[in-house]
Amino acid sequence: MKDKGFITSGERNGEKVTGFDKGNSPFEYMGDQVKNQKIAFTTTNGTQAIEKSKGAKKVIIGSFLNVTAVTRYLLMSESNILVVCAGWKGKVNLEDTLFAGAIVENLRNHIEPDCDAPLAAQHLYNLAKNDMVKFLSNSSHVKRLNRLNIHKDIEFCLTPDQYPILPILSGDILVAR
């Protein structure tokens, strides 16, 4: 991919892949470092979740960093909504569930849950929202990340609305809108 002009990026089990230009920390993707660049990105769970979602009418990428942009897009949408939580090593992690819960909370007057999973996520979000970092400090995923010294990444990723953009899947490419 490097030959084709891509920045190569990604992680396996939370650590940068040998030979790749960049790892998984958001701080490696700021400002001029990546402006107008194409990035080839692979992660343990995220890119697989996107791959498995390709049957959907639209695939958008959300996190707390763009939660309002995601909410606005979904409020305008008339399709069914499935929040796919990427997880950690193929398993459930609470950060994802909290974000799903934030979406349910934001859309609560506009949706009819299809099962109790959205309600569970909503309860957890409301329980955690006043101090998500503290709430998550007891979760297994964050404990693992602490071992990898990237607590700073997590704290940043839990900060709402740092970006107004919405990545949308177009073919094999995520395009910011």
Place this chain on the structure above:
Amino acid sequence: MKDKGFITSGERNGEKVTGFDKGNSPFEYMGDQVKNQKIAFTTTNGTQAIEKSKGAKKVIIGSFLNVTAVTRYLLMSESNILVVCAGWKGKVNLEDTLFAGAIVENLRNHIEPDCDAPLAAQHLYNLAKNDMVKFLSNSSHVKRLNRLNIHKDIEFCLTPDQYPILPILSGDILVAR
């Protein structure tokens, strides 16, 4: 199965199956009605969850009605524990998650969660435990059951420790222990 001396029982989508002796209400299975009888039972989710769990070393059946018996058994066990939530029409429901959370809470000093799902269930149980009926009154499953007029069943099933027994799978048969 009737020819073989079994009571035939079960539900599909929450309602008794035509031609069967009994449905899914616990009140149909009390005292002399079923004492020393063999019951052939099928449900929308529960019996499938048991079928899919057959690879396990031991399969035991738990609910709030025997939560202490389940906890005691698991405390003595040295195996990994997987709580399989049967669900509702193949989907997540909160009652199951609350029960899973109660098990995590009871075993909290004895287990190392394998992902964040047990922690999420534990948080939800602790949020709900003082009034589970009220907590669940907003869940989609209970709303559906309300339509079927079996709120009484739910309330009973949320009552801890009505029974000291533990059903254990032995071949194709659940045997009370």
